[in-house]
Every structure is written in structure tokens, then in C-alpha cells.
Amino acid sequence: MRALDRKLFRDLARMKSQAIAIALVVASGVALFVATMTTYRSLRMSEAVFYREQRFAQIWSGLGLGRAPLSVARDIAALPGVTAVDARLVARAILDVRGLDVPASAVLVSISPRPEHPLNDLYIRRGRHVEPGRAEEVMVSEAFAEKNHLGPGDSITATVAGHRTALHIVGVALSPEFVMPVEPGSAAPDDQRFGILWIARDQLDALLDMRGSFNDIALGLAPGTQDQPVIAAVDRILAPYGGAGAYARVNQASHVMLEEHIVQLRGLTLLVPSIFLLVAAFLVNVVLARLIATQREQIGMLKAFGYSNARVAIHYLELTLVIVVLGVVLGMPVGAWLGRLMAVFYATFFRFPTLVFELEPAIAVGGVAVAVIAAMAGALGTLRRVVAMPPIVAMTPEVPAFRRTLLDRIGITPLLSSATRMIVRNLTKRPLRSGLASAGMAFAVAVVVLGGSSADGLNRMRDVQYEAIQREDISLALDHPRALGTARDFLALPGVRQVEPYRVVPARLLGRGHNEDIALYGLPDGGVLRNVVDTAYRRVPRLGAGVVVTGWTARRLGLVPGDLLAIEIRENHRRVVMARLDATVEDPFGEAGYMELGALGRLLGEPQTYSNASLLIDPTHASALYDQLEHAPHAMAIAIRRSTLEAHRAMSEAPINFIRTIVVVFAIIIAFGVVYNTARIALAERSRELATLRVLGFTRGEASRILLGEIAILAAPAIPLGLALGYRLAGAVAAAMTGSRMHIPWIVSPSTYAFAVVVFAASALISALIVRRRIDRLDLVEVLKARE
């Protein structure tokens, strides 16, 4: 080992705690980069493998309440580019599950016997595939099975199209069509109350009385086939049978949900790690600047003895790189571990047969690259100064030259104590460095705010959806639209205190060059159980004659309130109607449009009808009511608000706590990294001064307070700055994470702010106390012997 390398390691050993503090910040950035990146890639690859192996379809079309003969499916199969079709039956069912005290809902999907599955093949997790000819066999979706402890050999009772039937579970399965099963019309998954049942074609034929026809079709396309011509052709062919409009993967419910989350993750992969790398760059900058300031004479000596500028600069660069390598070595496995944890969390929402997870070399290389680039950026200015130092200048000590400042001229300093004067002059002497130190600390505060804001946003979404928009206890979907007068019949059911009918119809909003598929709601005037909220989440008291949609939808369609909007109604016979856009509103979990119930009925040509009912019930009669609803001939699906709300809360709790823990750990690392390094540098620069004060009779406490007071003054503005920065970052993250369906609100709750302040203040205090121990141990005699 050459002498210069030996110096490198001795220097590192001497500054080891500072080096470790920087390495930890680098490690955090690398870990977050690797974790979010591998999770992102894990979801992408798991999705791709699942879609490929199970032959996920590319085009779908439902027929709403209609049906078409199987011969029509052959016409569709003959379309150019279509490689496979699965003409099937899909129905809603109400389930009576043993051990579950509320009714559950299911989507029943007919499945052709193996091995001729052309599309959307099931992955059998347990048990076996249903076999034709065997009565009442079903396979259930995995999440529903898990939540209800169901497996092969168990039975459930289903009401399908008014027929009550016992179904025997023979298998537990996963489908690429239902990676995250969410009940149609519901905002969030409720795995206990909603599942998918796959049943042999001949069995569902019999239950629905639809032999020889289909009401839903899935298509596979040859590679390179354009979606749009096929969609148009399918729409044309199915139009006479009530085709609800074909759609491609980009509009397939499960795929949309999955893509939302994948896009959210991609938004995080760049934003969050860069905060840490920015802080790391700053720390490298100040620590290296301090190091070369103390080593001016050594640099001069090296240059005087003939070491080139480049060699000396490389020496200090190597020192930086050793710290970065340490950070990478620490961060990489932590990132892989965190990534795996995150992927496992995602795997509880997204049901993949196998979660593909690997630390890809490209991600590892990327992690190293971003860390090195950040450190280089931090080191650059300092290295330039090393190169620029001529040997003679470098060998004369740098005298800290204080001058009178603005504060002296306006006469404030005489009012201050000597200690305060020293603090103020030291801070104002290097305003940039002081500002950057405060900014670095502000990042620690901001990271906690950012971490808490995701929970705040999710909580707000849930509150808006389940406290403001949905106020009913139970909502029922009917099998067919019915006359409005029959809604009152629900009052005769046990425990029903209030009924509000509403209408939901699938619709396509036709914009300028862009269409949006939505659910169009008709809500009764004066209703209180289903509401519309504006962008400030306030209840919109009255709907007018026109339609309201979310601001996001309106922007996508290029519409402003007052414009006329073309709406294609996609139920029964498709037709286009015109309505005026009255206003834009908010809809946190989805895309919906709203009209007044009567206005929608007139628009549809079906006045005085409803398709759904919101019920307010007396909870003491709930089980009697559920019993009746499970047998109700016209009820197609039942949603229970409290259950969905609880399911959502339970589902989001673990990831939110996980994120909060991670964020707190990382914020502590940043706070420690910045506070500790700032204090250590201040101590190095002023150890002589502090020792002198100790000799003159200052106590340990008094001497420490001069240094720690400086840190406190830097930390104080970091708190408001960090809160503001955190709020801004939360906005950026909310924007990065908002996809087409989920509108994550940009919200930071007061408790999140308070938590951020507490976490930062505590970690700053502890870092400061560690440095205080060093001040206490200052060797007075040694320090006084040394020359400046």
C-alpha cells in the first residue's frame, strides 16, 4: 500500500463517525431506490408472467342485460387479428357463507373445461378444476377463500337469478382477470364479502337458462393487432344484442387497478430516493470542505513534493468514494430486503400465482450510479478548490477573518451576550453553509411529513367515500331496472328505516378525440344516502338538469362546465344522448358521473325507474334483514358500507404502519447525518475556542451551549421550512401517484406535522447530545498547545 493510500485510510479512521453518518444517508437513498425499483420491477414481471402464462385476454365486451347466440361468437372469432374467443356467461350472485354474519356477493363466471381454455386460464392454487357434468361445482378466488377459511370440500349457498343453490368448492384459483377483485360499483376491495366463483359452463347455462348463448366475451389478439378496429367490429356485431361496448386491457377493471399501483410506484422510485441523495451530496460537500480546510498544509506539502493536482484531487475523491461504497454496501441488501417486504405487501392485494422477485443487476448498477453521482456532485466544488490551491498558499494557515457585520453596524450586537454574539457571527460568516445545513435538516422534517401524508391522503379518501359520498348502511343492486314505486316495498323488510332509490348505468363519455367509460349515477333530488361532493369535499346540495363529472374527467375530455356533452348509454340498446356539463366534482376512488334521478330517467327514455337502492337500517334487525335479502328474487348484489370501510381500513393499516416506520428510521438517519456532521464540523473549527473558554472558567455546560446553540439556531428554521417542504413534496408525490381512477388528495394532517416535529426534534437533540459528550471531553491542555 502506498503512503497516500495509507493516509486515506487513516483519515477515514479519524473521521469514522462522520463517514458513517454520511454512509447511512447514502445507504438510505440507495435502499429506497433499490426497494422501490425492485418492487416496481417485481410487480411488472409478476404481471407479465401471469398474463402470458394464463393467456390474459386483450378485448372484452359485456352484453349488460342482453344475450347473444353462440353463432355470433363465431363471427367475432372470424374477425381479422382475433386468435381466440371465450364466449361465456357472467352473473352476479348473493352468497350465504357459513361463519359470515352478513351476506356476501360474487361474480359467477362460466369456464370451459380444460384443456381447451383459450383465454384467461385459471391458476389452480388448491384442489382441482371444475369438471363438466358434475353438478354445482365451483372454484373460488383465493383472497375470498382465505378471508372466509374456505377450501375444497366446503359448500356455500348462492342466490343466482332468483335461484337458491348450494355450491361445492372443489378448488381455489387465481385469474389474470381478477388480480385485485373489487365488486362492481364498489370503491375498494372487500375480500371477505366479495369473491369470484368459476363454474362449469353447463352448470351456469342451467342456472341462468341461457343455453346456447353468451352474455360476455373475451378475445385474444394476434401480436401486433390494433385494438381499435377490433373493438369497433365487436361493437358493431354485438349492438343488436345489447352489447355494452367492447374495451381493451387499458379499461379492464383489474388491469386498471394494477397499473395504478405500478405507476404510483414508478413515481416514487425517482422522487423519494433523490431526497436522500441530495442530502448525501450536501453532507459530502461540507465534510470534505472541512477536511481539506484542516489539511491545507498537507495539500501544500504534497504538491510541493511533486504530487500533481490531479493526484491530490483523486486522493480526496477516493476518500469520498470509499464512503459511498460503504453506503452502497449497507444500502443494497437493506433495499433488497425492503423491496421484498413491500412486494409481499402488494402480494396481499394483488393475487399473483408467483411473485417474481429479484435484485436485477441493472437496478444494482443504477443504485451504485445514483449514489456515486450524488457524492461526486457534492465533492466537485471542494475538489476544484484542492486543485486551485497553490502549494505556498496551502501551507499558510487559513485565518478565520471576521469583520463587522450588518448586525454590528445597526447596533444590535451590544445587546447580545458574548455567547450569542459568537453564535451569530459564526453563522453569518458562512451564510451558504448555514443555509444548506438548515435545508438539510428541513429535509428530515419533510421526509416524515411526506411519509405521514400518504396515510392522511388515504384516510381522507376513505372518509370522503364512506362518510360523505356513501351514507347508506346497505346498498342493493337489482337484476333489472324497476318502477320507482316499488322502492317503497323495501320498507316492509325487517329493520329498514329509510330507502332511497338510484339508477346506475354504464356510459361512455364522448369527448374531442378521447372517450371515458364511467358509471353514470342518477340520484334522487333531496336524497341524503348517496351524495356528490365538490372538489373541496363539500356535499353538493342539488343536482341540476345536466350532468356533473370529476374535474379530472372533464380535463381529459377537454370540457368545461356549460359545454354540451355526448354520452353513449351502454345498456340494452346503445344510444348517444346529449347533456350539459353543469359542474365538476370529486370522486376519490373512481370515475363517475352524476345526474338527478328524474333527469337520467328522461335521458334514458325510462322515466320513473331505479336499479339500485340505498337502505338505512336498524342494526338490531340486521340478521333478519340479511336472511331475507339473501333470498330476495330481484337483488343481484348487496354491499354493506361498514364492511367495505373496515376492509379498507384493515387493508391499508399494515402498509401505512410499515411506511411510517421506514420513514421515521430514514428521517432519523437524515436528521442525525446533518445535525451530527454540522455539530462535528463546528466543534472541529471551534475546539480551540471552546477549550480557551473552558480554561477561562466556562463550565462544560456553558461551553457546550455556544456550539449547541448554533445547532439550535440552524434547526429552528428547519422546522417550518421542513413542514412547508414536506407539504410541497406530498403534493408532488400525490401528483406522481394519481392515475386515472384513484385521486390521492394532497393533504397533510396536523398530527402528521406534529409527529414530524417530534421525530426531528428528538433525533436532533440526541445527535447534539452525542457531540456534547465530545465537548465535555475536550483536552484543554492539548488544544492549547496546538497552533492554529
Place this chain on the structure above:
Amino acid sequence: MRQFFRSEDDPDPGPGLAAFPDVEPVLRAEALAKTYQMGEVEVRALRGVDLQLGTGELIVLLGASGSGKSTLLNILGGLDVPSTGRLVYRGRDLTTARESARTAYRRDHVGFVFQFYNLVPSLTARENVAIVTDLAESPLSPEAALEIVGLSHRLDHFPAQMSGGEQQRVAIARAIAKRPQILLCDEPTGALDIATGKLVLAAIARVNRELGSTTVVITHNAVIAEMADRVLQLADGQVTADRRNPSKRDPAELVW
């Protein structure tokens, strides 16, 4: 400032040092020994020093480098504790005193002047002196202290704006502003040229005369001994000579 700085971890020394009656001598050292462990090697810096410093005496402590004179000064000033032996300030044993009591001893009774001035660079001359006067019971004003060392015209200058001699005189003003019982000067002229050095020594002599502080100046420069009441010679960690000057000379007359 006193209020601001008083903390729980630094209890008031109470009826400690200041309460002792004014008895001669001010400071008494008995068989002081100091041994340092430098890696494998044991360095015996002091090997049994007996010493009495009387009130108002100006003492020059001569010794070559390595003779142990800085170690002795540090122990006398309460910066360090002896390995064995006793140090008594006005009847109070400093060898067994806690760190906080030694801090109070330095704060209330001792003034230090160092070879390299050790001024606070972020404070002006006046403010550097005020650091000490803020802590003391009945100090001179910073302006008065700076007047004694002849720096009335440099009150608002920062250390970086002053010459070495001026900086050292600020350091003396800082040391004497509290009217210390004991003034300890470690090679005060070591970093200065002759002319400036004489100015600094004159300031020390004046302080000794006017405030009556017991003053110890350590130096390797034998000429300086001529300004002393009493000269101690230190070699190899022991006092080898202790003599009184029949007549002391004015620093201005010194030649080296």
C-alpha cells in the same frame, strides 16, 4: 451572561474557595508529581515539586523545553491534576477537588495568558475581554482592562485585524480583567519579536504592580528573569534553583 450560563450540571461551588481567609501563601504545592503514559513509555514530567507562591509576587519560571514547566503551570492553573502530591489554594485542597470546583477556581481566581493568544476570532477585542468580565464578581470594565495594556484605540477590532503583539495584549487584558489572585503566563512572548515582546512584558509587570496579582511567567528566555521578584529554575521535572532578585528591572530595559 452569568444567569444564562448557570446550569444544573454545574452546581455552584458554594462556600468553597472564595470563603477562605486571606492567608499566606496564596498557592502551596507539596511534592507534586505528574506521570504521563505515552503508549509504551512512561513520561515523568514532574518529580516532586515543592513550591509556595506569595501574594503579589512576580515569579519567572525558567526551564528548557521538556523541563516540565508547562505541566507545572497547567496544574497550578487547575487545568490538570497531579498524579501524586498536593496543591492547596488558600487552604483549599485542589488535588481532590471535582472538575466543577476546578472550573470555579479558574473562573474566579486565575488568569491565563497563552503563547498563541487563543482569542475568540468571532469577537472584537472588547468582546473578548467581556467574555471574562461577564463571569466575574467585581471585574474591571473591558475598556479599563484594555487601557492597562495600552489598547484603548483598538476596542472594536477583531483578532484578524490586529498584530500578534496587540492580540497578546488583548489576551493579557482578558486574563487580568477579573482581578485574578493568580496570573499564569505560558511563554507570553514566544511568538513575538523583541520590541513587541517587551510591550507585552511591560503590560504584565504593570498588572502585577497595580492589581497585586501573584504572577507566574514561564519562559525559556533567561533574560526575562531579570524582571522578576523571584526566579525558579526547573529541570527534569524538579525545581533546581529558587532565588530572589535583589532588584528587579523594568521590562523596557531588558535586552535579548
